[in-house]
Amino acid sequence: MPKIVFIDHLGTRYETEAPVGRNLMQVALDHGVPGILGDCGGACSCATCHGYIGEPWAAQLPERSATEVFMLEAVVDERPDSRLCCQIKVRPELEGLVVRLPAEQA
């Protein structure tokens, strides 16, 4: 299982073993990572699974859908590397991926 790391805005690391096919929001909930709520269950309609995913992994992620772009416009601190974790499924190539969590979801 790929290792996925979540880091909160204070620098606390949460290292997880992520089953392939699960999305990053589900992985965070499975491991009790604070700051990822997943209120809509992964329907891309709440933006409570916002995280920042930079290089080198960003280039390996699927493009944002129009719905994800729309939802990200509603978050407090959108950045170029903002993603909704429910829209990204774990693949073996994402080993070591780091998701940084925004302060507003703490």
Ligand code: FES
């Ligand atoms: S869980 Fe609601 S948008 Fe991701």
